[in-house]
Each structure stands twice: as structure tokens, then as C-alpha cells.
Amino acid sequence: MMPTPVDLLIEARWIIPVEPADTTLEHHAVAVHNGRIVAVLPTAEARLRYTAAETVSLPEHILTPGLINLHCHAAMTLMRGLADDLPLMRWLQEAIWPTEARHASTAFVRDGSLLAAAEMLRGGITTCNDMYFYPEATAEAFDRVGLRAVLGITIIEFPSQYASDADDYLHKGLATFDAWRDHPLIRFALAPHAPYTVADATLERIGSLADELELPIHIHIHETAQEVEDSLRTCGQRPITRLETLGLLGPNLIGVHAVHLNDGDIERLALHGCAVAHCPTSNMKLASGAAPVARLLDKGLNVGLGTDGAASNNRLDLFREMQQASLLAKLSTGDATALPAHRALRMATLDGARALGLDHEIGSIATGKAADLCAVHIADPDALPCFHPVSHLIHVLGRHDVSDVWVAGQQRLQGGRLLQITNTELLSTARLWQNRLRQ
Structure with missing residues (x-):
């Protein structure tokens, strides 16, 4: 059988889909097409079933819902x-x-x-x-x-x-x-x-x-x-x-x-x-x-x-x-x-x-839902060893460890860098209003 084309394949060390409850998947991938999740499956199987326009490898990461x-x-x-x-x-x-x-x-x-x-x-x-x-x-x-x-x-x-x-x-x-x-x-x-x-x-x-x-x-x-x-x-x-x-x-x-x-x-x-x-x-x-x-x-x-x-x-x-x-x-x-x-x-x-009445659309990594996703990098020695990834998310890691973010399958953060706006513009805006409010 020929592989199915998809827009994006995200391969992660761990995936915490939230549904089913209390589940952590190892060496799994998320296939995304037209902004939606079409499959969550073992990485080796995903490589056989899908051919992706873009593949993102996250070998030291936890992938969660946004x-x-x-x-x-x-x-x-x-x-x-x-x-x-x-x-x-x-x-x-x-x-x-x-x-x-x-x-x-x-x-x-x-x-x-x-x-x-x-x-x-x-x-x-x-x-x-x-x-x-x-x-x-x-x-x-x-x-x-x-x-x-x-x-x-x-x-x-x-x-x-x-x-x-x-x-x-x-x-x-x-x-x-x-x-x-x-x-x-x-x-x-x-x-x-x-x-x-x-x-x-x-x-x-x-x-x-x-x-x-x-x-x-x-x-x-x-x-x-x-x-x-x-x-x-x-x-x-x-x-x-x-x-x-x-x-x-x-x-x-x-x-x-x-x-x-x-x-x-x-x-x-x-x-x-x-x-x-x-x-x-x-x-x-x-x-x-x-x-x-x-x-x-x-x-x-x-x-x-x-x-x-x-x-x-x-x-x-x-x-x-x-x-x-x-x-x-x-x-x-x-x-x-x-x-x-x-x-x-x-x-x-x-x-x-x-x-919000949006649980049919977002909130978990499940087939058919919008691909709102968050990748968290575990690479700092201060965060290792990692025995239970979900416990690490809550009690060890922080927002500074977020590396990549997708909203409806569109990447918004890549390697910790925002793709739609620069830090230069954000800094200028913050300083402008700081001066106005101080006055």
C-alpha cells in the first residue's frame, strides 16, 4: 500500500495525549493534515504509513496538547x-x-x-x-x-x-x-x-x-x-x-x-x-x-x-x-x-x-482534533534524570523549556523563536508603554 501524504509528521520521545487519561506514549508520532490530527501512532509505523511534506524530530521532548x-x-x-x-x-x-x-x-x-x-x-x-x-x-x-x-x-x-x-x-x-x-x-x-x-x-x-x-x-x-x-x-x-x-x-x-x-x-x-x-x-x-x-x-x-x-x-x-x-x-x-x-x-x-465548549476541537492529542501542540525539551542536566515525563512537566520543567508550538497545524514557535513577530518589536512596544505609564 502506498503511503498517505500528510502535511506534517511530528516524531517525539514522549507524547502525553491527555486522552486516554493517565497515558504516556513513547516513541510515537502525530500525523497532521489540513490543520488536524489524522493519526497518533508508533513512530516506526508512522514512517511506513505516511509521507510528510515536513517531518519534525523531537528526540528529547515531551509533546502535549497546547x-x-x-x-x-x-x-x-x-x-x-x-x-x-x-x-x-x-x-x-x-x-x-x-x-x-x-x-x-x-x-x-x-x-x-x-x-x-x-x-x-x-x-x-x-x-x-x-x-x-x-x-x-x-x-x-x-x-x-x-x-x-x-x-x-x-x-x-x-x-x-x-x-x-x-x-x-x-x-x-x-x-x-x-x-x-x-x-x-x-x-x-x-x-x-x-x-x-x-x-x-x-x-x-x-x-x-x-x-x-x-x-x-x-x-x-x-x-x-x-x-x-x-x-x-x-x-x-x-x-x-x-x-x-x-x-x-x-x-x-x-x-x-x-x-x-x-x-x-x-x-x-x-x-x-x-x-x-x-x-x-x-x-x-x-x-x-x-x-x-x-x-x-x-x-x-x-x-x-x-x-x-x-x-x-x-x-x-x-x-x-x-x-x-x-x-x-x-x-x-x-x-x-x-x-x-x-x-x-x-x-x-x-x-x-x-x-469553553471546545473539547471536540482542542484539549487533547486525538484523531480529528485541531493540531494545537506544545513541545517541551528535556536537555538541561538540571532536569535529568526523567523517570515520569508528566511529573516532570508539572514539577521540574517550565515555560523556558518550551521549544515548539503549533496552532491548527501552523507552527508559531520554532526552537524557542516566535515566527510571526520579532523580539525587537516587542521590546520597543514594552518600553514605549513603560515610559507612558511612568509619566
Whole structure:
């Protein structure tokens, strides 16, 4: 039988496909054609069955699905380190909101998102679920470097440089949705900022629109204890109960942070099949607390991982989030078996895809899915020996070990070098905004 032509054959020392669970394949290859995975099979067999226009050999590498950042504010990369060592509300009120009032613009968001997209691709992130103003500028930045994204149509009640009120946010966001709806890598979500910044009538409207347009809802919930106390005082309900009353809880809801949960909150989230975006580093840095991830998983909730923005993290680094999530779960439960390495990787890949309604498309290395892939090089003596590759990914290796990245079969990172943009341009952009914000 004649070999079948394909566009790309990637041969790797190890492949961790995420599906089936707890699987590590040795000396296997991934065949890619028209941006999709057509086979995952032993390398020797792949060489007989396929003839590739391009073959990439990764003899000292782990190949994983591209990582999925389930919660980010990409443009806030321009405010990295601007206001450290402050609790959430002081951080927002004294630093972030005033800076945004002075500087937020199409150019600010486009440039900040470009820096963020470059950082994420270099760290093996191939999909970003973003929430910020001027989503059309974020779309332009992500499109330029070829990052897959779900962009939030951000809604908040108070005015900003971007919009005057909730109706204006929705009107402008939906116009961007219409303009980009046919893009192969860009999708959208409705993104009310948080229960404490969005009114009941607006939340009800968002719930109806989400059903009508079949979009996810991306919202901060129960990030701080103060948020819950304020809701009880002003609304007579905990925020999650309020969202349930308004009809927003459901399989399309991604609740970000979900730190301060009681048993009733967890039961409600589980009953409605909601997803949670766990952001361990940001939660620790802002002293917001530790989300009860082990309890959420025990209840069958789908939990993905997010970095939050670089202003509160200060890195868009899912390798660090995987490790922090695993260690924090062990520490908070007193159980060394909590959140093992395979589960941490699944949270950063397939579980994130599931939360976005994209698990049929991305999140694992499986036949028929888009070829969103990340290669991690194990060559440094400090990283050897390697007995369990998936454990190495979580507890030894980092984003600096990512060598190659593909999105929909198109290479975006090669040998650690971005192919769509230069470091010279990125450095110039970062320095320009540093000078503007310093003034």
C-alpha cells in the first residue's frame, strides 16, 4: 500500500495525549493534515504509513496538547508589576482603575495583548480565554501572532474610556462579535465583570443573550470574603445564589476564582454543571485565599486553570499555574495524593477546552482534533534524570523549556523563536508603554 501524504509528521520521545487519561506514549508520532490530527501512532509505523511534506524530530521532548489559559486580562500585561503587594480592592481602586482611566485605548489594548500573546505562545499556551475592554483590539493582536482565543464581551455598569454604561458595553461588544464571527481561531463569550459590578437586570439580559447566541458566560465569582459579605448585606444572598436566582448558572458558565465557597455554593455549581477557572498564583499574591479545588473535583465540577492578568500574577505562565495548583491542593487538604500531575495537565488542557465548549476541537492529542501542540525539551542536566515525563512537566520543567508550538497545524514557535513577530518589536512596544505609564 502506498503511503498517505500528510502535511506534517511530528516524531517525539514522549507524547502525553491527555486522552486516554493517565497515558504516556513513547516513541510515537502525530500525523497532521489540513490543520488536524489524522493519526497518533508508533513512530516506526508512522514512517511506513505516511509521507510528510515536513517531518519534525523531537528526540528529547515531551509533546502535549497546547495549553489553555481559561482566564486572562491580556492587555493588562502593560501594567505588570505596577501595583504589587496590595489586597484586591486596594489594588483595583488605588492603582488599576485609575491607570485604566488615564491610558485605556485601542492602542493600549492592542499593544498589551500583543505582548501577552507572545508571552503565552512562548510558554506553550495556544488558547486564551480573555476578558477586557476593546475586544476588537485584542482580536487584532491575537490574529497577528496566530493565537486561538475566546474573547469576552466585557460588561460593567460604570463608565470607562471604552463605554458609557452596560448597554453601551454590550452594543460595542456584540458589534465586534459580528465582525469577527467567521474567523477560524477567534470566538467570543459574554463577560460580565462580577456580580458586585453588574446589576440584576443586566445579568438577566446576559443570560438570555448567552442562550440565544450559544455563548459561554465568563464571570469573576467569590474571589474574596469581603465580596461575599457585601453581597449578603446589600442583596441578602451570596453571589452564587443570586446568579442562580437570575438564571445564569449552567454548563456554559465559567466562574473565575471561586475561592470563598461554602457547601451550598459548591452544590449549586455542581447541580448546574458550571465550570471553574482556578487562578492559584493570582489568588495567593492578592491574599484572596485558596480555592477548594479538591472538593470541587470530588463533586464532579470541571476545573480549568487561568493565569489572570500579568498585573496580578505577574506572569502568563501555565506551567507555574499547574505546579501551584497541585502543591496548593496538597497543602490545603493535607493529602499528598491530591491533584496528581496527570490531573494538573488535564486542567490546563482538556478541562479548559470543556469549559469553553471546545473539547471536540482542542484539549487533547486525538484523531480529528485541531493540531494545537506544545513541545517541551528535556536537555538541561538540571532536569535529568526523567523517570515520569508528566511529573516532570508539572514539577521540574517550565515555560523556558518550551521549544515548539503549533496552532491548527501552523507552527508559531520554532526552537524557542516566535515566527510571526520579532523580539525587537516587542521590546520597543514594552518600553514605549513603560515610559507612558511612568509619566
